[in-house]
Amino acid sequence: xxxxxxxxxxxxxxxxxxxxxxxxxxxxxxxMVLDALWYLREQDPTLAYRRSCLNxxxxxxxxxxxxxxxxx
Numbered sequence: 001x002x003x004x005x006x007x008x009x010x011x012x013x014x015x016x017x018x019x020x021x022x023x024x025x026x027x028x029x030x031x032m033v034l035d036a037l038w039y040l041r042e043q044d045p046t047l048a049y050r051r052s053c054l055n056x057x058x059x060x061x062x063x064x065x066x067x068x069x070x071x072x
Contacts, residue, residue, distance in 0.1 A: 001023040001024065001025065001026060002023065002024040002025070002026060002028055002029055003021055003022070003023055003024075004021070004022050004023070004024055004036060004040070005019050005020070005021050005022075006019070006020050006022060006040075006047070007019060008020045010046070022040055022043075022044075024036055024039065024040070037049055
């Protein structure tokens with residue numbers, strides 16, 4: 001299993017933001033972050049994220065991460 005830590009906060013019921021650990025099947029190790037978020041949202045409908053994740057500019061973060069990983 002792959003562990004993901006999410007920063008969560010619901011001002012209607014939480015006193016402060018907190019980190020939540022969730023598990024993903026191992027197959028998500030080679031998939032995009034957005035795929036993981038969609039999967040997690042199916043498991044927990046209270047999960048929300050900005051729609052800008054669907055914007056092509058969001059791919060820049062993925063490209064940077066891959067370049068940094070390859071450089072090490």
